[in-house]
Amino acid sequence: MKRLLSSLMLLAMPGAALAADPCGGVKLEAGSVRLGKPVTEEWAKTNDGKACLADVVKEIERHRLVRAVTVAALVSDAERASGKGLASAKAVAETLVAAGLPKNRVFALAPAPQRNDQLGISLRFVERAPEDVVARVAAAGGSVFLGPDEATLKPAEAGMPVLVNELIKTGPNARITIHLKDGSGLEVKPESLVRMPVLQIANGERQVKVEVLSGGITADVRKATQQSRFEASSRVSVASVRGTQFRFGVEEDGDTRLETLEGLVALTPSNDPDARPVEVPAGQGAVVKPDGKTSEPKPLPQAPLVTAPLKGALGNDARLEWQPVTDAVSYTIEVARDADFLVEGRSQTVLAANTLSWPEPLPRGKWFWRVTSVNGDGFSGPSSKVYAFTVAK
Numbered sequence: 001m002k003r004l005l006s007s008l009m010l011l012a013m014p015g016a017a018l019a020a021d022p023c024g025g026v027k028l029e030a031g032s033v034r035l036g037k038p039v040t041e042e043w044a045k046t047n048d049g050k051a052c053l054a055d056v057v058k059e060i061e062r063h064r065l066v067r068a069v070t071v072a073a074l075v076s077d078a079e080r081a082s083g084k085g086l087a088s089a090k091a092v093a094e095t096l097v098a099a100g101l102p103k104n105r106v107f108a109l110a111p112a113p114q115r116n117d118q119l120g121i122s123l124r125f126v127e128r129a130p131e132d133v134v135a136r137v138a139a140a141g142g143s144v145f146l147g148p149d150e151a152t153l154k155p156a157e158a159g160m161p162v163l164v165n166e167l168i169k170t171g172p173n174a175r176i177t178i179h180l181k182d183g184s185g186l187e188v189k190p191e192s193l194v195r196m197p198v199l200q201i202a203n204g205e206r207q208v209k210v211e212v213l214s215g216g217i218t219a220d221v222r223k224a225t226q227q228s229r230f231e232a233s234s235r236v237s238v239a240s241v242r243g244t245q246f247r248f249g250v251e252e253d254g255d256t257r258l259e260t261l262e263g264l265v266a267l268t269p270s271n272d273p274d275a276r277p278v279e280v281p282a283g284q285g286a287v288v289k290p291d292g293k294t295s296e297p298k299p300l301p302q303a304p305l306v307t308a309p310l311k312g313a314l315g316n317d318a319r320l321e322w323q324p325v326t327d328a329v330s331y332t333i334e335v336a337r338d339a340d341f342l343v344e345g346r347s348q349t350v351l352a353a354n355t356l357s358w359p360e361p362l363p364r365g366k367w368f369w370r371v372t373s374v375n376g377d378g379f380s381g382p383s384s385k386v387y388a389f390t391v392a393k
Contacts, residue, residue, distance in 0.1 A: 022051035026059055033059065039121045041088035044095045053092070054099035056123075061100070061154060064161050065127040068105045069096065072122050074113040085110030092121055100152075134181040134201040135162040141342030142174025142190070150193075168194045170215070175342050182206050184230070187218045189249065190345075198231075206230060216249020216257075233270060237288035240266045240277070247380070254290035259300055261382055267294055285379040301328045301373040301381035304354075309389040318358040320369060322384060328373035332380070335362070335369045339386050362391045 024036015033056060043049040060066050071093040075085035089108035097103045113119060137146075137160045145153035146166055153169055162168070162178055170176055170192050178186040181201045188194050192215020200207040206228040210217060213234075221230045223243030232239045232248040234256040239248050244263025250256055258267055258280055266277035269292035280286045284297040304322040309315070320333060330351045335358070337343035344363075350356050367390070372383045 021055075022048045023055050026052075026055050033123065039092065041091040041121075044092045050095055050099070053095045057096060057099040057101050060125070062157075062160075063127070064163070065133070066105075066125045068107065068126045069101060070107045070109055070124045071096070072124060073108075073110045074117050074119050074122065075110060076119070077112075080110050080112065088121065133161040134199055135178050135196070136160065137162060138177040138179040138185070139338075139340060139342045140174075140176045141336070141338075141345055143171030144174050144176045144188075145169045162196065162199070164199045165195060165197050168192075168196070173345050173347070175340075175345060177340060177342065180206075180208065182224065183222045184208075185220045186210065189216045189218070191215050192217070192249075209233065210248075212248055212250050212256075214250050216247060218245075218247045220245045221263075234288075236270050236290055236292055237294070238268045238270055238273070240268070244282075256288040257285065257378065258287075259285040259379055259381075261300075269294060285377075287378075298377050298379065299327075299375075300379050301325050301375040303382040304328075304331065304371045304373050304384045306369075306371060306384045306387055310387050312389065314358075314362070314367075314389040314391050318362070319355060320358065320371070321355045322371050324354045325373040325381070327375045328381075329376050330374045331356075332372045332374065333369065334371075334383075335367050337365070337367060339368045339388075341368070341370070364391045364393055366390050 027034040035052065044053060060069065071089045073085040073089040079085050086108060089110055093106045093108040096106050137156050137158050139158050140156045144156040146156045146160065146162065146168055147153035148166060150167060153167065156176060168176060168188050170188050170190050172190055174190050176188045193213040194217060195211040195213060196209065197211060198207050198209035204225055206224045208229070209231045211233050217232060219232060221241050221244055228242060230241050234250045236254070237256045239246065239258055241263065244265055245261040246265050247259040247261070258265060260280045260282050262282050265280045267280055267286055267288065268277045269275055269288060271292040278286055278294045278297065280297045283300055285300050286297045287295045302325050304325050306322045308321045330349055332347055332349050333356050334341050334345060334347045336345035348356060348359065366388055368386050368388050370383045370386045372380050374380050
């Protein structure tokens, strides 16, 4: 893979800044981190210096493509020969590590300055080239986090790259949508923990593996070459596809549940990868037990037909209605500020009923809603069409 080498020069911004801001402002632009004050070894050891470099670390973490940072102290030949330059670089590097940059990604050097170099301390970093990023956050709503492990998770934002082997975690009523370079999409459901240990898309081929540690996902996988693979796995099963739409999740009792919405999914127990796959076509679902036993595919319930409201104002009784679905034992009703159900999303479940008066006041403005039926086997069918209504007060 290509790697793009850039340098971050710590430069003083003219007209120094806000007293409350230890850096006097931090800007990453044109390959440089611009600060409102110069950086020295002595300053890096003060409370202001530590707070400023902590802000620099936050900016580097938000960038997310940085692979390694080198602290370079450009000093006179005499200071370099005495070791003072390297000591200064190490002092700043240690402050960056203390602020949260992993130690194995921070290096200190005292290189010989070139003729036109300005003496002082600079940071240089190696980052992934943009074309190497094959997955990005398309949208996120609620408490959503990314990171290499649970101890270092950071809030996720739209546009952030998703890197190989990272964890994706969602809180209650939170969702995140990830778009892959080939046009495939992945939605992580509320209260889920997911990892992507394989993430490669190049030359028309795709190799993607999604590990669902808890909760669930909905995937919309674009068709690809015969050699391409897209797998969703849990502790007890692996679902393999080349082009389809499906849900895949881990339940509290350890069961793994697959629901195929389009195309065909091959389901294999994790403890016996040589076992003959169970093919689950569109409109059917299957369950893999903790011991690896896979059920025969069973039909999913139909998508409900919404009857009211289809548009306009929500009535005073906040009633949502749909036609009953054969074999449905419950319905999940979702409302949100957007049609992707990411912004201010919330849900309710009703048993053996085809109407719901929303139990809490909804803030004024436009809302979207949909309903999904669940049958006696615990399978959810396709969701209804999405409709909108407004709340006047």
